[in-house]
Amino acid sequence: DQQVKQNSPSLSVQEGRISILNCDYTNSMFDYFLWYKKYPAEGPTFLISISSIKDKNEDGRFTVFLNKSAKHLSLHIVPSQPGDSAVYFCAASATSGTYKYIFGTGTRLKVLA
């Protein structure tokens, strides 16, 4: 059973508009979350993280929102750019555990020029 789910395998957005990528988790022990971005033929690269003591973290065009009661987080990219086209992975960890990350299956974002 997947503990971290990204239910949308793909998403297309027009350049300049907002991209919203969603992630749901089932383990209530998870309290630290990350987003990674992956281009073809490259490894995933860290994008942004959020701790459960916060409900929002912002870094430039990227904002992650965390809704603990719903066990849901989302990544907002505003404005979206063609260079943002990639696969985005959500990952979760429990700070009381072994610090290993559980990853989702990824969402492929395509930003149309």
Add this chain to the structure above:
Amino acid sequence: ETGVTQTPRHLVMGMTNKKSLKCEQHLGHNAMYWYKQSAKKPLELMFVYNFKEQTENNSVPSRFSPECPNSSHLFLHLHTLQPEDSALYLCASSQVGGLNEQFFGPGTRLTVL
């Protein structure tokens, strides 16, 4: 070289072959990881090494044998693999302890015939 490097980038092998994947990190980290990414599945953690000692084996079949001679190098020895082992194998590194960002290599695309 900078970051995390992996060789070879592509590998095709028969079920009776023995091959090895190599990973090297140039970041001064002391934790290294092997992940497997199969199509439409999340990244699956296989092994974790902290300070050259294996701290996690995620129920990986013995036909995969990791080796970590020092904190900068990690190998994955492959022997009598199955076609379902075909996947992208990603190496990552981080600092030990806490919720440290993992840095990934580009991966080795493995095909088992």
